[in-house]
Amino acid sequence: MEPIYEGKAKRLFTTDDPNVLRMEYKDEATAFNAEKKANFENKGKLNTAITLALYRMLETKGVETHLVGQIDEINLLVKNVEILMVEVIVRNIAAGSFSNRMAVEEGTVFNQPIVEFSYKSDELGDPLINDDYAREMGLATPEECAELKEKALIVNDVMIDFFKQCGLKLVDFKIEFGRTKDGEAKIVLADEISPDTCRLWDIETGKKLDKDRFRQDLGDVMEGYEEVLKRVEKVIS
Ligand code: UDP
Numbered sequence: 001m002e003p004i005y006e007g008k009a010k011r012l013f014t015t016d017d018p019n020v021l022r023m024e025y026k027d028e029a030t031a032f033n034a035e036k037k038a039n040f041e042n043k044g045k046l047n048t049a050i051t052l053a054l055y056r057m058l059e060t061k062g063v064e065t066h067l068v069g070q071i072d073e074i075n076l077l078v079k080n081v082e083i084l085m086v087e088v089i090v091r092n093i094a095a096g097s098f099s100n101r102m103a104v105e106e107g108t109v110f111n112q113p114i115v116e117f118s119y120k121s122d123e124l125g126d127p128l129i130n131d132d133y134a135r136e137m138g139l140a141t142p143e144e145c146a147e148l149k150e151k152a153l154i155v156n157d158v159m160i161d162f163f164k165q166c167g168l169k170l171v172d173f174k175i176e177f178g179r180t181k182d183g184e185a186k187i188v189l190a191d192e193i194s195p196d197t198c199r200l201w202d203i204e205t206g207k208k209l210d211k212d213r214f215r216q217d218l219g220d221v222m223e224g225y226e227e228v229l230k231r232v233e234k235v236i237s
Contacts, residue, residue: 004021019181058155066081084177086134089172090156090173091171092171175193
């Protein structure tokens with residue numbers, strides 16, 4: 001069917017059902033607003049399997065997602081939602097852009113999670129925004145911002161607990177939300193949750209098992225993702 005969108009890590013296609021899209025996971029990886037690019041064999045498969053497992057786990061905890069089902073190793077069926085142009089980042093431990101911006105040492109544990117919004121715009125490099133920016137830019141209403149924050153903190157609680165069982169620390173993550181196009185216009189979790197979008201460190205050794213292996217040239221990038229999938233599947237089974 002028709003491709004309707006191509007992003008850095010995924011493609012979206014229409015299906016016979018106008019309410020459902022096919023989401024294909026690519027092997028391509030980008031970092032630093034696509035300045036750094038590479039192809040990793042099996043990344044699409046690994047991220048499909050990890051997102052699928054996490055979405056199913058989150059659904060059992062009452063978190064609604066856009067997931068409809070799986071087609072094959074790199075294709076999921078998802079609800080045709082209207083993606084909110086706000087990326088929601090939750091941080092439990094300082095790393096990445098937070099550490100750089102605030103000069104706080106990576107690994108500093110926060111007393112409470114930090115929730116951050118950024119404007120989903122590759123052109124502008126996903127700038128940090130707040131509720132007022134979101135309102136004035138027509139990205140989300142104040143009520144929606146409150147809902148995004150509340151939902152993101154629930155996702156954080158569920159995922160911290162789940163990843164702990166996997167022997168992993170959830171350092172931070174980025175999620176996106178969509179408005180369903182049915183009459184209800186509910187806000188549901190959309191996009192992906194994978195080592196591309198989460199920082200995950202081994203509880204025992206502190207080893208990074210996420211996209212920082214690519215960003216920081218640590219090597220064995222897919223070995224990290226494979227380790228995450230192996231642990232996720234073990235906890236789920
Ligand atoms: N993240 C993401 N997409 C983005 C920006 C961030 O998935 O466009 C994820 C990133 O992988 C990390 C978290 O969100 O788990 C926080 O990222 P940060 O703001 O520290 O940015 P980065 O270090 O990636 O520039």
